[in-house]
Amino acid sequence: MVSDIIEKALNEQIRIEAESSQVYLSMASWAELQGFEGVASFMYAHSDEERMHMLKLVKFVNERGGHAQVSALEKPPVEFGSFKEMFQTLFDHEVMVSQKINELVGITLEQRDYATHNFLQWYVAEQIEEEALARNILDKINLIGDDKGGLYLFDNDVKLLVGNPPAE
Ligand code: FEO
Numbered sequence: 231m232v233s234d235i236i237e238k239a240l241n242e243q244i245r246i247e248a249e250s251s252q253v254y255l256s257m258a259s260w261a262e263l264q265g266f267e268g269v270a271s272f273m274y275a276h277s278d279e280e281r282m283h284m285l286k287l288v289k290f291v292n293e294r295g296g297h298a299q300v301s302a303l304e305k306p307p308v309e310f311g312s313f314k315e316m317f318q319t320l321f322d323h324e325v326m327v328s329q330k331i332n333e334l335v336g337i338t339l340e341q342r343d344y345a346t347h348n349f350l351q352w353y354v355a356e357q358i359e360e361e362a363l364a365r366n367i368l369d370k371i372n373l374i375g376d377d378k379g380g381l382y383l384f385d386n387d388v389k390l391l392v393g394n395p396p397a398e
Contacts, residue, residue: 236346237296239337244287245301246330251280253323256306257316266381268389269313275392283356290349313381314371321364328357363391 232240258273291298310316331353338347367388374380 231295232291232346233341233343236338236341236343237291239334240287240291240296240346241299241301243330243334244284244291244298245303246327247280247284247287248301249303249306250323250327251277251284252303253306254280254320256308257310257320260308260310260316261313266313266385268385268387268392271392272388283353286352290346294345312376313384314368314375317364317368317371321361321368324357324360324364328361331357 254273254277258270258277261273262270288298307319310319331350335347335350335354338344338350370384370387374384
């Protein structure tokens with residue numbers, strides 16, 4: 231059984247994962263309109279992944295006797311300036327999510343809720359992967375700058391990542 235404090239904290243994380251899914255969906259749409267098919271597919275897939283992160287939490291909260299709640303979400307940006315800016319936003323967003331997961335893990339320790347603590351380890355590992363992937367892409371795009379040919383090749387490269395997503 232989850233306590234009220236844990237239930238509230240997990241519901242907050244449900245909202246964060248749902249908002250992440252919306253942000254990446256908006257990035258996918260923007261990239262698609264710029265003609266960057268690879269980046270768009272990557273972002274669509276990433277948005278689906280965030281929804282899966284959210285659902286996993288929803289099921290857990292309900293299974294543990296809480297009530298998983300669907301909250302109102304903040305509207306994501308619709309324009310992202312450049313690919314460099316967009317991937318910087320993605321990286322910063324993942325760092326923020328990692329911080330939230332860490333805070334959540336801290337609360338489970340304070341509350342001595344070891345079942346939730348154990349459940350959250352999957353998210354801790356996932357955030358290491360997500361931050362590494364985002365950093366890797368950002369490094370590449372910083373090398374390319376605004377070079378059109380480089381961006382075209384980058385788009386093809388990113389397409390390959392969708393076919394071979396990092397292990398979960
Ligand atoms: Fe679910 Fe990308 O954090």
